Amino acid sequence: MAYRETEKMRSRKAQARKRILDCAFMRVAEGGFRNARISHVARAAGVATGTIYRHFESKEExxxxxxxxxxxxxMNKVAEALATSxxxxxxxxKALTQFAERALRGPTMAWSLIAEPVDPRVEAERLMYREAYAEHFQKAIKQGIEEGTLPNQNARQSSTCLVGAIAESLVxxxxxAQSDGSQQAPEPEAQRQLVESIVRFCIQGLTGIRR
Incomplete structure (x- = not known):
């Protein structure tokens, strides 16, 4: 008789996979990918190390x-800001401000997503999502050009420049900043000034108008 997985077993596997993801997410948020060791994730999730590799073929996956x-x-937060009236x-x-402020509120995770050295598989994801961010900005820029609120420009290139400018400004x-690898966001006033400076630079580049 062929083996058939029961609904209960599928539910258990799904729950275990979610625990693994949740615990790995927390490890990255607390210390970056560099500190998310599989043994630590397994311990936090209450599973054996081998169980992780039954759900994910490798640490890279x-x-x-x-x-x-x-x-x-x-990206959903940026998309929400770009979808208002x-x-x-x-x-x-608003979208640029949202991006920068959220990054500074969670500096460790933001560094991991933007600039932490990672293996090629994760780097491929990073490049794909930079492209996705650019597509959101490109759509808005095209709309601005059509409405006359933005000067005529190459929307594709401008959107790519936006993503690069805000990411590099936050690196x-x-x-x-510490020898133990811990990270701290700037003080509130310095953070406000930093965000305003980044957004002002980006908007001036799009509009050609000093703000």
């Missing part, structure tokens, strides 16, 4: 899934 989950959350420039300002403030 697990990390790629964590990267997708974390980045999708952030405000004018295009205001929507872009320094997010990078591990």
């Amino acid at each position: 697990l990390f790629a899934e964590i990267f997708r989950l974390a980045t999708q959350r952030e 405000d004018d295009v420039v205001t929507r872009l300002e 320094g403030p997010l990078s591990p």
